[in-house]
């Protein structure tokens with residue numbers, strides 16, 4: 137009998153090569169010491185599929201998968217590659233790309249829908265666990281949904297009842313997902329020339345759900361086989377995300393839970409405390425976590441924790457639930473996407489409470505090695521392993537659900553089985569910026585607008601704006617590209633607006649404090665930051681809050697002096713370490729809103745050069761923005777800076793910056 141081959145022991149990740157950040161490095165080593173496998177180890181043992189990453193594998197019917205590898209050295213002459221049905225590489229890559237947009241837009245928008253449903257329950261007063269918190273924001277949002285805030289009574293204009301407005305806003309908002317006629321109401325929040333451009337192209341979303349469903353139909357075997365037509369639908373669905381589902385999620389969350397304003401907190405695994413009950417909330421939707429925050433801070437639970445031998449309760453967040461809890465309550469951030477397993481490996485995590493998106497299934501395997509209760513809370517996001525507890529969130533019993541979860545975590549404090557090791561690293565962060573607070577910090581005292589920001593862009597102290605967002609990706613060294621891109625941008629006077637895991641990364645590396653401007657920012661940006669007391673990198677929230685970036689850019693246009701359309705502004709977008717399908721949807725709505733957008737790593741389009749050329753060159757002629765890809769972080773940042781400079785030149789403000797630099801040089805010469 138042939139001897140069975142002995143399976144090779146899996147390789148272990150080199151902690152230093154896997155991460156740019158020291159607490160993560162320490163925790164990878166700790167996991168290896170304990171024999172607990174993490175994503176970092178799996179990444180060195182399983183390589184990505186060489187064809188898949190080029191976007192040219194089609195499995196849209198049972199005659200496939202059809203794989204169309206690009207020959208080494210490219211294609212000379214006609215590209216004759218075809219799937220069984222004849223689908224070309226362009227069709228296959230465009231269909232795959234479109235399905236990523238659909239999934240990303242669906243994730244953001246379904247999040248928005250959940251919030252809208254809770255909002256409706258609160259507006260109908262069906263639940264006492266949620267109330268309308270920010271009536272100012274309600275009044276600001278209502279007109280964009282066509283909801284009147286005043287009423288005529290006997291020839292007199294009177295304010296409408298707030299409850300009545302809330303109910304109409306809730307009902308109108310929910311209708312945006314499935315209305316049978318008309319167009320997405322928020323499309324008109326874009327600058328008029330951009331709206332007209334979309335109208336002319338026929339890409340204004342009809343309703344949010346329809347655009348996503350239509351992508352699935354058009355990418356079914358034998359439907360849309362024209363990559364340009366497919367991209368058109370990608371545009372419509374992504375706009376339904378950025379200017380629809382995501383923007384509604386942000387607005388309704390602000391009204392329900394409060395519009396963020398700048399506050400101080402901390403970030404990194406070091407926020408966990410050995411002598412406290414540690415509860416980590418992870419995912420994206422804040423509806424349950426909002427109540428968990430209130431319960432965990434209640435005297436009843438603090439007393440109960442003390443009874444069980446803990447000094448208190450430490451809440452912390454991972455991913456975008458972290459960003460939501462941070463920006464409204466100052467709850468510290470435990471880590472970004474790639475630190476989720478590590479939070480459990482500290483041995484000090486009593487409960488990890490997860491909702492939707494970016495939750496690794498391996499959390500269940502890791503939790504099994506420790507005492508951690510892994511609790512899923514969303515009906516659409518369960519985990520198959522039997523050690524996972526499901527406590528389904530219901531907005532009508534939110535308080536009860538939250539109490540049960542917090543109590544379960546406290547009861548688990550005495551069950552710690554492994555020696556606790558919490559890496560002692562954390563950084564101070566200022567977060568909670570938004571369209572409104574930027575107006576307050578950088579707006580003119582008289583005009584209450586973005587006047588001062590525009591003025592500083594025009595005079596060249598601020599070279600331009602960059603939206604740097606997105607995930608970590610275990611295929612690249614964690615955090616390195618994020619930090620190198622941001623540092624290069626701010627060093628060159630570009631003010632960075634950040635969301636998602638990029639924001640968490642910037643916080644961990646100490647870039648979210650006003651003092652960081654003196655250390656890392658160029659002289660112009662540093663001067664502005666010092667004068668108004670802001671960090672050179674502004675944390676604008678979670679993934680759905682990329683809508684805040686769109687609206688901040690729109691405010692820049694409204695304040696005047698920097699063109700009439702978003703594509704006129706010296707602004708660029710970036711996702712240095714993206715991994716999620718949501719990033720592709722975000723990229724597509726950035727691009728088709730007029731923003732030049734650079735992705736790190738790779739784009740799943742390289743195997744279809746004609747299609748890639750279309751999105752990275754030709755789209756600019758239609759929408760003013762285009763895709764680009766550059767894995768090297770410094771080159772990546774310079775692609776953005778060069779684009780910003782090109783826009784400054786087109787606006788005729790390039791000379792102003794030269795003067796600012798000259799002033800600085802002469803000043804330094806004088807000082808010398």
Ligand code: SF4
Nearest residue numbers: 194197200202219221
């Ligand atoms: Fe192959 Fe065409 Fe089926 Fe795709 S749709 S798997 S290319 S036969």
Ligand code: MSK
Nearest residue numbers: 456494606607636637
């Ligand atoms: S959580 S989508 S890893 S940013 Fe929004 Fe982070 Fe990306 Fe998830």
